[in-house]
Amino acid sequence: MRASVAARFAKAYPVVLLARTAATYEGSVKAINDAGGKAIGINADATDRASLDAAFETIAKELPDYKLAAAIYNASGGLKPAPFVEIDPQVLESSIDVNIRGFFNFAQKTLPLLEDAVSSSPHPPSLIVTGATASVKGSAKFATFAAGKWAKRALAQSIAREYGPKGVHVAHAIIDGVITGPRTEAYTGVNGGAPDGKISADSIAETYWSLHTQHRSGFTWEVDIRPYVEKW
Amino acid sequence: MRASVAARFAKAYPVVLLARTAATYEGSVKAINDAGGKAIGINADATDRASLDAAFETIAKELPDYKLAAAIYNASGGLKPAPFVEIDPQVLESSIDVNIRGFFNFAQKTLPLLEDAVSSSPHPPSLIVTGATASVKGSAKFATFAAGKWAKRALAQSIAREYGPKGVHVAHAIIDGVITGPRTEAYTGVNGGAPDGKISADSIAETYWSLHTQHRSGFTWEVDIRPYVEKW
Amino acid sequence: MRASVAARFAKAYPVVLLARTAATYEGSVKAINDAGGKAIGINADATDRASLDAAFETIAKELPDYKLAAAIYNASGGLKPAPFVEIDPQVLESSIDVNIRGFFNFAQKTLPLLEDAVSSSPHPPSLIVTGATASVKGSAKFATFAAGKWAKRALAQSIAREYGPKGVHVAHAIIDGVITGPRTEAYTGVNGGAPDGKISADSIAETYWSLHTQHRSGFTWEVDIRPYVEKW
């Protein structure tokens, strides 16, 4: 879905993709540039503030004429169901890292830049956060996964309340289903194998774009997104 | 907001406006037709099943070549705060009428038509329901108002779960703020008189249109919509 | 569960059971009186304000020395899953009657009496409302059932906010499971037939009593109640 969102926003803006490894963004960067858009990929680890600082210095150098119109936090960790008492504390730490510490750092870095773009941006500068069903439900055997997702949603909601009045749009998306993409191509039985039983990554990108382009008098804080056939 | 939504959907479809009195829809119908779109207004009362039947017969005659792509239920009643024990039972009945009975009838009438349009409609046929903060919060002195809104949301959610798998998109919007329009023009102090402190009716229309055009693999059940300066 | 709640409160107070037919309360009234408590049964229909007025006149005559310490609204209608478009409007009306109109009347009748008892009652006078899973979830094919339950919860929440500061405790219980009793005795497969897989009516009564006896500095607005084995 990272590639779809980048491609959608690249129709209007130069985009920067941050990831821990180049493999995560290379294809997407190439595709956007080949299609006549502008994309940059930078290695960065949101759990490491110095790494994030370096990345944004690079961005400032590479795109000196642009302000930040939208920032999207999409990092996610592996989801391994496990009986609670068997969960290795390291699994909890990973969930904290990617969902809480990483997002906290990313938000602290991007919010001042978004705020700085309020008066000049064509649409209200936006921070969009990808969540999951586990952002609102603590299912049995998904304790640490849910803990990270809930905390990320809490951070986003608090920020939304603080930054709305500044003109920055913070939104949270609850993705309730399996998303199309290389990682899930093999899952053929999702929703009984129904056509469009996985969420098209492009459709998420379109919804994110519609969030970004909302007028400031009508901000949405949260959307849920799920396939028509999903049971909920 | 009725006019804005009609105008937005009229960019793509002929639209039909139903209201108990012609005064409610006349201006909107004229504006759309003047602008080169196609609009019809019909007197109808959703609490009266015969009236609704008659309206849809008229629609079938007037627009024989069209199927129903989207239905929007936007009726709302007056909101009068009152101590609970002083509420006249008739006020409860009004809230039941407009929010529950009216929507129930409207949904029973439109859902088969929406389902019938699934295979041919350019976007998943949609039933969009306008709610309010009172749809999720029972504030003191707004008991009957909240009762109606919660019940309408319950109906919509149940229908969303039943009709999603059929390809019909049912969505509920929580409008959390004062909407621009003739009725609210005089309210100059909303959100401290901040610019864009009222929700632009056009921005709601745009969000409704983005809901309607979502791909079936990524339906949103609910959005909240509020001004950037709204306290929530 | 009516009998269990009555029996529990009868340990401390004389109790009055209201129901449309005597068969509903007779056994319970007899059991309480036989056990040395005090119970009265009165035929009343909460959807009929005159009937409710008459019932409370009878109560005033029969128990002239007592004020109202607790009122419990427990009426419920049949739950018949049905495709939405096949639901007879009369089924909606029934749900409105029992959940909305009936509770509205009952609350209007009892709240002034509860308020009047604040200064003399041993525990904060309480209005306890029985809800269900359908009070917070609009499941497919349970549209009208959910509509009634949501609306009842909205009324209760609004009243809780208005009457809390007056010292009256309004609480809502989400009963998430099958309750023991004559009506459900035959359901042997609940929760796979697990022991205590149905909610003991006595355990609900005990929880209601603990709500009633809460200190006014620590009111609970809502509890959920479900068997340990229930999936949620």
Add this chain to the structure above:
Amino acid sequence: MRASVAARFAKAYPVVLLARTAATYEGSVKAINDAGGKAIGINADATDRASLDAAFETIAKELPDYKLAAAIYNASGGLKPAPFVEIDPQVLESSIDVNIRGFFNFAQKTLPLLEDAVSSSPHPPSLIVTGATASVKGSAKFATFAAGKWAKRALAQSIAREYGPKGVHVAHAIIDGVITGPRTEAYTGVNGGAPDGKISADSIAETYWSLHTQHRSGFTWEVDIRPYVEKW
């Protein structure tokens, strides 16, 4: 409130108080023992698994004839409102420590002991978790506080779903108000200085006890607790 809860449970069981410093539990331990109950205080830090292990070894030695009937997690951190971008990452880490890491360790340590007590305990063994309004709302300027509280609630909910079927009762309490106690004695203006405008710690203890004594057929997962005069 620690002292009140300990005193309430000490009416039925020997109790053990864990805290990082003896000053936190000394008075409570002495009061219970003086009153003829049995209480032990142990220095322990829930964020340190070795410290927790040592504490439970001590408990096993001191109370060899007892199984664990109830465990209550009550640790909380300071609540300092701050603009999001000014929050020191260390403040986030503290919230993670006390709310997430600490509770995770505590739950992993106590759940097997609670499970082991199921067949012999007079009431279903219980893990009760103290939450706050910030457990369900991410207010502006309380981002890290809310993140910790939401994550703790997510862990508790996941555990409740996993351990309910084993007969262990996991419950979460949303404390919505200021609690009486030495730390808050000076706050005289709470709820406009209304009598009982702070939540009596004893009333929370009573509600926790009623949760612990619920029958397994009627477990409550979550209660909210607030003063009658609290605005919500």
